[in-house]
Each structure stands twice: as structure tokens, then as C-alpha cells.
Amino acid sequence: MKGRDYFxxxxxxxxxxxxxxxxxxSSNRKPIAHITxxxxxxxxxxxxxxxxxxxxxxxxxxxxxxxxxxxxAAEEAGIxxxxxxxxxxxxxxxxxxxxxxxxxxxxxLLLSSAYTCGIxxxxxxxxxxxxxxxxxxxxxxxxxxxxTKQDIAFFVAETKKMISFLEEQTGKKLDMDRLKKCVExxxxxxxxxxxxxxxxxxxxxxxxxxxxxxDMYHITSLPGTEETTQFYKELYEDTLERVEKGxxxxxxxxxxxxxxxxxxxxxxxxxxxxxKQGMIFVYETYFTAYWAKKxxxxxxxxxxxxxxxxxxxxxxxxxxxxxxxxxxxDFQIDGVAVFENKGCRAYSTGQLDVAATLNxxxxxxxxxxxxxxxxxxxxxxxxxxxxxxxxxxxxxxxAAAKTNA
Amino acid sequence: MISEFKKIYEQRADIANxxxxxxxxxxxxxxxxxPQEMIHAAGALPVLIQDVGMDITEARRYLPEFLCPTxxxxxxxxxxxxxxxxxxxxxxxxxxxMRGFYGVWEKNAGLSDPLLIQVPATSEESALxxxxxxxxxxxxxxxxxxxxxxxxxALKKSIAIYNENRALINKLYELRKPxxxxxxxxxxxxxxxxxxxxxxxxxxxxxxxxxAEKTAEPVQETAEDSxxxxxxxxxxxxxxxxxxxIEALGSTVVSDNLAYGLRYSMEPVAMNGDPMLSLADHxxxxxxxxxxxxxxxxxxxxxxxxxxxxxxxxxxxVEKYCDPYIFEFPIFQQSMKENxxxxxxxxxxxxxxxxxxxxxxxxxxxxxx
Numbered sequence: 001m002k003g004r005d006y007f008x009x010x011x012x013x014x015x016x017x018x019x020x021x022x023x024x025x026s027s028n029r030k031p032i033a034h035i036t037x038x039x040x041x042x043x044x045x046x047x048x049x050x051x052x053x054x055x056x057x058x059x060x061x062x063x064x065x066x067x068x069x070x071x072x073a074a075e076e077a078g079i080x081x082x083x084x085x086x087x088x089x090x091x092x093x094x095x096x097x098x099x100x101x102x103x104x105x106x107x108x109l110l111l112s113s114a115y116t117c118g119i120x121x122x123x124x125x126x127x128x129x130x131x132x133x134x135x136x137x138x139x140x141x142x143x144x145x146x147x148t149k150q151d152i153a154f155f156v157a158e159t160k161k162m163i164s165f166l167e168e169q170t171g172k173k174l175d176m177d178r179l180k181k182c183v184e185x186x187x188x189x190x191x192x193x194x195x196x197x198x199x200x201x202x203x204x205x206x207x208x209x210x211x212x213x214x215d216m217y218h219i220t221s222l223p224g225t226e227e228t229t230q231f232y233k234e235l236y237e238d239t240l241e242r243v244e245k246g247x248x249x250x251x252x253x254x255x256x257x258x259x260x261x262x263x264x265x266x267x268x269x270x271x272x273x274x275x276k277q278g279m280i281f282v283y284e285t286y287f288t289a290y291w292a293k294k295x296x297x298x299x300x301x302x303x304x305x306x307x308x309x310x311x312x313x314x315x316x317x318x319x320x321x322x323x324x325x326x327x328x329x330d331f332q333i334d335g336v337a338v339f340e341n342k343g344c345r346a347y348s349t350g351q352l353d354v355a356a357t358l359n360x361x362x363x364x365x366x367x368x369x370x371x372x373x374x375x376x377x378x379x380x381x382x383x384x385x386x387x388x389x390x391x392x393x394x395x396x397x398x399a400a401a402k403t404n405a
Numbered sequence: 406m407i408s409e410f411k412k413i414y415e416q417r418a419d420i421a422n423x424x425x426x427x428x429x430x431x432x433x434x435x436x437x438x439x440p441q442e443m444i445h446a447a448g449a450l451p452v453l454i455q456d457v458g459m460d461i462t463e464a465r466r467y468l469p470e471f472l473c474p475t476x477x478x479x480x481x482x483x484x485x486x487x488x489x490x491x492x493x494x495x496x497x498x499x500x501x502x503m504r505g506f507y508g509v510w511e512k513n514a515g516l517s518d519p520l521l522i523q524v525p526a527t528s529e530e531s532a533l534x535x536x537x538x539x540x541x542x543x544x545x546x547x548x549x550x551x552x553x554x555x556x557x558x559a560l561k562k563s564i565a566i567y568n569e570n571r572a573l574i575n576k577l578y579e580l581r582k583p584x585x586x587x588x589x590x591x592x593x594x595x596x597x598x599x600x601x602x603x604x605x606x607x608x609x610x611x612x613x614x615x616x617a618e619k620t621a622e623p624v625q626e627t628a629e630d631s632x633x634x635x636x637x638x639x640x641x642x643x644x645x646x647x648x649x650x651i652e653a654l655g656s657t658v659v660s661d662n663l664a665y666g667l668r669y670s671m672e673p674v675a676m677n678g679d680p681m682l683s684l685a686d687h688x689x690x691x692x693x694x695x696x697x698x699x700x701x702x703x704x705x706x707x708x709x710x711x712x713x714x715x716x717x718x719x720x721x722x723v724e725k726y727c728d729p730y731i732f733e734f735p736i737f738q739q740s741m742k743e744n745x746x747x748x749x750x751x752x753x754x755x756x757x758x759x760x761x762x763x764x765x766x767x768x769x770x771x772x773x774x
Contacts, residue, residue: 317508
């Protein structure tokens with residue numbers, strides 16, 4: 001068994017190499033494109049363009065305790081702290097040049113997407129106004145249900161348009177064989193990740209949320225590479241071994257919980273606070289809806305459409321409820337932690353309905369906490385922990401009532 | 406006549422119920438990007454659902470505190486039975502608030518299931534092809550709801566009626582310009598409000614009469630120290646409060662970018678060719694809505710208007726949590742700075758506190774005098 005530290009070390013090496021490439025100023029450096037997490041980054045890998053994600057950068061700024069200062073800088077530049085918190089952190093870095101790794105790198109190209117999050121286009125326009133570099137908007141459908149033929153056709157047409165834009169800007173033709181290879185590698189990595197999530201149905205849960213939060217860095221930054229796919233293969237195999245040995249996350253597993261929403265990146269210790277008290281997270285809507293899924297078909301463009309269109313924020317309420325019903329049953333859920341995230345309206349709207357439905361149908365208790373995924377300003381860490389304590393009591397009394405019944 | 410327009414808006418439920426008795430269905434819409442001409446062509450009455458200042462305590466059980474206040478207010482109206490006259494609902498996806506709201510509304514509003522129309526962010530061929538299909542989906546929905554077929558002829562007739570409305574609203578804005586000064590900004594809000602819930606033909610009749618009356622009046626003299634402002638606002642309820650406060654202080658709001666004002670009316674829908682295609686092209690390309698148009702284009706348009714009208718200053722007052730405007734603001738702020746146009750930003754908290762609002766505007770006016 002390789003253990004958590006082994007993967008942490010791999011991650012460190014990967015992050016160092018990735019950031020070194022971003023900082024390259026040599027004449028033959030690769031171009032940098034600021035893109036959203038919902039664009040087919042496999043295309044960029046196949047074209048030797050470095051995809052840079054301002055959202056991921058914002059999570060890193062949280063880890064480096066730089067987010068508050070950057071949000072304040074954004075506010076001074078006219079961007080309200082009511083905006084998406086990833087945007088305020090990253091735009092604060094853009095305006096000041098401050099933040100981890102010397103601030104956000106200057107892009108050669110900007111590419112935003114409109115379907116999974118409506119914030120990206122206007123956010124990228126603020127960057128365009130600042131950097132004065134070409135900006136491509138990738139359009140796509142906001143799904144009303146499962147993706148239809150019309151939805152997929154729209155996404156595919158837009159992906160091809162994006163490829164033409166990149167070819168025009170870089171003067172390089174996309175090698176379709178290379179793209180195919182990248183998409184296949186990406187599909188395999190996501191399948192390992194999905195299988196790993198399935199392993200969390202076991203008691204005890206073999207891998208912690210805290211570890212996955214760190215270990216998702218490869219797949220969110222560079223899907224479609226051998227290195228990323230190998231990382232998830234090894235991570236899956238290691239987790240399987242933990243299941244076979246009956247190993248949990250290091251704390252007693254009294255209650256099994258769902259975390260609904262994006263993590264609180266500036267207060268990840270909150271996860272530990274739950275788990276130290278026996279409330280173990282075994283499922284998160286965040287991982288499965290975006291990266292841990294099986295999307296490969298015979299057609300690479302259709303595969304990309306299925307990967308990037310079917311995210312949690314592009315899923316309607318009835319479908320979310322259906323997924324969560326299965327999760328409650330299959331993962332033997334005792335409670336739901338609903339994080340009402342001021343930093344992301346799209347994720348947060350409808351959460352209370354999902355939790356209330358699970359409560360009505362299964363009697364599953366839920367805890368509603370309000371906070372912000374990336375802006376630490378005004379974060380009431382102590383108040384949230386008091387709520388967690390009260391939730392534990394609720395879970396205990398609920399469990400006792402079930403035993404007595 | 407302003408009192409008549411106001412009365413109509415206040416009696417919107419009675420008007421809708423009367424319509425139902427005489428004519429047929431009532432269809433609710435959530436924003437200016439819904440092709441209301443199609444609802445009209447199906448023989449139904451389109452009504453706009455907007456913020457009316459409800460108590461949102463009950464709606465807050467289902468929606469986050471940090472969501473657009475208008476959407477919370479609309480759900481509160483539905484849950485309180487105030488929209489019971491509505492037979493069908495159309496939501497055009499324009500912003501992040503609407504994304505999750507659709508499902509919450511479907512589950513909790515207690516009304517028939519809404520139809521979600523997707524509005525692409527761009528306007529090139531793939532986007533237009535997609536949007537035309539969405540319009541066809543809307544057509545099928547309306548035909549099923551009303552039992553009436555939407556023929557090309559009916560659609561052309563409806564487009565003509567709506568185009569006439571657009572032309573009349575343009576005329577209103579002309580009469581509001583400093584050179585004319587015959588209509589106040591707050592009066593225009595009342596006129597627009599009525600038009601959002603009453604049959605368009607009747608609104609057109611009233612508008613013609615109102616314009617004739619105002620045109621016959623002499624040009625109003627303005628005090629020497631009177632200032633002129635341009636208002637950037639997305640909500641009629643708030644805009645009326647701000648405009649009335651400015652007018653009470655002896656100044657005027659000479660134009661605005663209200664969703665249902667000039668922004669909606671500046672261009673007519675093309676009358677030649679396939680009416681469905683004309684509508685799709687119009688709603689995708691001709692209405693400069695911040696949810697769908699590029700910020701730099703919108704800011705340039707606003708800056709040009711403010712300069713053309715020689716406004717003394719610009720006032721920015723946008724509802725809290727409105728993402729498209731949140732990101733447009735820094736670009737607009739920069740443009741105002743570059744063009745030497747004084748700018749006042751009014752927060753939602755200011756609008757809900759009349760004393761604070763007045764003080765803020767007075768201080769801005771003093772700075773400009």
C-alpha cells in the first residue's frame with residue numbers, strides 16, 4: 001500500500017512542474033490560455049497549450065491564506081464581493097500581481113464557456129479588458145434534463161469552432177490522433193476516479209474527503225496525459241487495497257454523511273472537525289458531477305460533450321433528487337451537510353429542496369450552513385462548528401430513535 | 406393619465422382574470438428575453454412577473470438568502486396565491502439565478518410546470534440554429550396550452566402590434582430628452598409597468614393618447630441649477646423610487662437602460678421573411694441585455710448615450726446579486742473615468758432607506774453643482 005503521503009508527494013511534483021511551465025519565459029515557451037473548468041481541456045493538451053484555471057488558482061490562494069487580501073483588492077477595483085468568490089480572488093491577483101506563485105500568469109489567450117456557469121463570460125470579459133488579448137466564448141446548452149441530440153450537436157459545433165480559433169491563434173493544426181489519445185486517457189482517468197468513489201460505499205469509508213480534495217488536482221488541471229491517468233490508476237488500486245484490509249480514514253465511523261456543494265477552501269479543517277467526531281463524509285456532489293464519471297463513447301466529440309455538459313450546475317432539480325436518493329441508499333447515508341455557498345449561486349439554489357426531499361422520504365437529517373467557498377471575509381468558523389456540534393446531537397438522537405423503534 | 410397606467414398595474418390580477426373569462430389563457434414570463442409575440446399569436450395574454458415588494462420569509466425556506474431578490478419575490482407571490490390566474494410559465498435562461506430557480510419554482514410555486522427556454526450566449530450560426538429550435542419548442546408548448554395553432558399570419562400580425570408598441574415607447578423617450586422635457590422618468594416607469602401586464606393593443610391605444618396629450622403641452626422650463634442624470638438600473642420597482650427621489654430634488658433622469666424601456670424597444674423585429682426566424686434573430690441579436698451581450702459593447706453603447714444626452718452624471722443602481730451587472734460595473738466605471746463622467750453607485754440598502762437615498766443623491770448633486 002502506498003499511502004496518502006505517496007500521493008501527496010506526486011501531487012507536489014506535478015504542481016511544481018505545472019507551475020514551472022507556466023512561469024517559463026523562454027522564447028520557445030508554450031502559450032498559456034486561461035480557460036474555465038468546463039471546457040474540453042483535452043484539446044489544449046493535444047495542442048501544447050497550457051490550460052490555466054483561475055478557479056483552481058483561487059483554491060490555491062485559499063491554501064496559501066492569500067484569498068482575503070485578494071478579494072479586498074478586487075473590491076477596490078470595483079468587483080463586488082457578492083460575485084463568484086473564485087472570480088474575486090483571481091481578479092484580485094490579476095490587479096495586484098500578488099498571490100501564490102507570483103500571481104496569476106499573464107495569458108496569451110482567454111477562452112470562456114457559457115453553459116455550465118453563466119459567470120465565466122462576464123468574468124473573462126473583465127480579464128479581456130485588462131490583458132487586451134483575444135477572447136473566445138464557447139457557447140453551449142443549459143440543459144433542461146438529460147442532454148438531447150440538439151444539446152450535443154450544439155456543444156460539438158462549438159468545440160470545433162474553438163479548435164479553429166486555437167489553430168488560427170497558434171498557427172498550428174490540431175493532430176486528431178493526438179486528441180483522440182488525450183480524450184481516451186482522460187476517459188480512463190475519470191473512470192478510475194469514478195470507480196474510486198464507488199469504493200466509498202464500503203464500511204469503513206476507505207478514503208477521506210480531505211485526501212480527495214487534494215488528489216483532484218491532476219484531473220482538474222491536466223486531464224488527457226499519461227501522468228494523470230497513471231495517478232488515478234494507482235490511487236484507485238491503493239484505495240481498493242484499503243478496502244480489502246478494512247481500513248478507514250483514521251476516525252471512528254459513527255455516521256456517514258454527504259457534503260453538498262463546493263468545499264470551503266479556506267476552512268478545509270472543518271471537514272476534520274466533523275470527522276474527529278465520527279461524522280465521516282463518504283459522498284460529495286462536487287467530485288462525481290464534474291470529474292469522477294464515465295463518459296466515453298465511440299465518438300470523441302460526443303464523449304467530451306457528455307463529460308462537460310453533465311455537471312451538477314447544469315443538472316435540473318428532479319435529476320439531482322433522483323441521484324441523491326440512490327446515493328442515500330447505496331452509500332448508507334445518515335445525514336447531509338448542506339453548505340449554502342454565497343460564493344456560488346448556481347450550486348446553492350435548489351440545495352434546500354434536495355435535502356428536504358431526502359428528509360421527507362428517508363428521514364435523513366440535514367444541516368444547513370452558510371459561508372463562502374473562497375472568500376474568507378466574515379467567515380464565522382466558530383459559529384459553523386457550534387452548528388456541527390448540534391448536528392451531531394441530532395444524528396445521535398435520530399439513531400437512538402431508530403434503534404428503539 | 407399616469408394615474409390610469411398606475412391603476413392598471415395595481416389591478417393586474419383583475420385584468421388577467423377578466424381576460425381569462427373573455428379570451429383564454431394567461432402566460433407568465435420572467436424577463437424581457439421571452440418572445441412575447443408568440444404568446445400573443447397563440448391568443449394568450451403575456452404578463453410579466455416582477456418584483457412587487459413581497460414578504461419573502463416563506464420563499465427563503467427554498468432559496469438562498471444571496472439569490473436575486475426579484476426571483477425570491479416572484480416565488481413568494483406564487484406561494485401566496487397571488488399568481489393563481491397564470492396558466493403557463495415561460496422562463497428564459499439568462500443568468501445564474503435562473504439556473505437553479507427553474508427547479509425550485511417547479512417544485513414549490515404550486516403552478517403548472519414552467520417551460521425553460523435556453524438563450525445562447527453568442528449569436529453565430531450554431532447558436533442561432535439552437536435558439537430557433539428553442540423557439541419551436543416554445544411554439545409547441547403554447548399551442549398545446551391554448552389549443553390554438555400559431556400560424557405565420559398570426560405571428561406577423563402580433564409582431565406588427567409589438568413593433569408599434571416599440572415605436573411608441575421610443576417616442577416616449579424622445580419626449581423625455583432634455584430638449585423636450587415633456588415626460589418625467591418616473592412617469593415612464595408607470596407607463597412601462599402597465600404595458601407588461603395588459604393587452605398590447607390597449608397599451609398602444611393608451612400610449613398614443615398619452616403621447617398626444619404630452620406633445621400638446623408646452624415644453625417645461627427647468628431651473629438653472631437642475632441636473633440631468635442617466636440611470637443604469639435593472640428593476641422597475643427600484644428605478645421608480647430613485648427617479649422620484651431625483652425629481653423631488655429638482656433634477657431629472659433623462660434616460661435609462663431599463664429592461665423594458667428603450668433597451669427592449671430600440672429596434673423593431675424585421676417584418677420580412679419567416680416570422681419565426683425574424684423573432685429568433687431579434688431576441689438573440691438585437692436586445693442588448695447584460696445577461697447575453699458582451700460587457701464592452703454594452704458599456705460603449707451606454708457611454709455614447711450618456712455623452713450624446715450631455716448628462717451631468719451617471720447613476721448606477723443594480724439589484725444585489727445580479728451577476729451580469731456585477732462584472733459590467735468595473736468596465737463601466739473605467740469608461741466613466743476615461744470620459745470624465747461623474748458616477749454615483751447606489752446600493753440596494755440605499756434604495757430601501759428613503760432618507761439615506763435622498764442624502765446620497767443630494768451629496769452627489771452638490772458635488773456636481
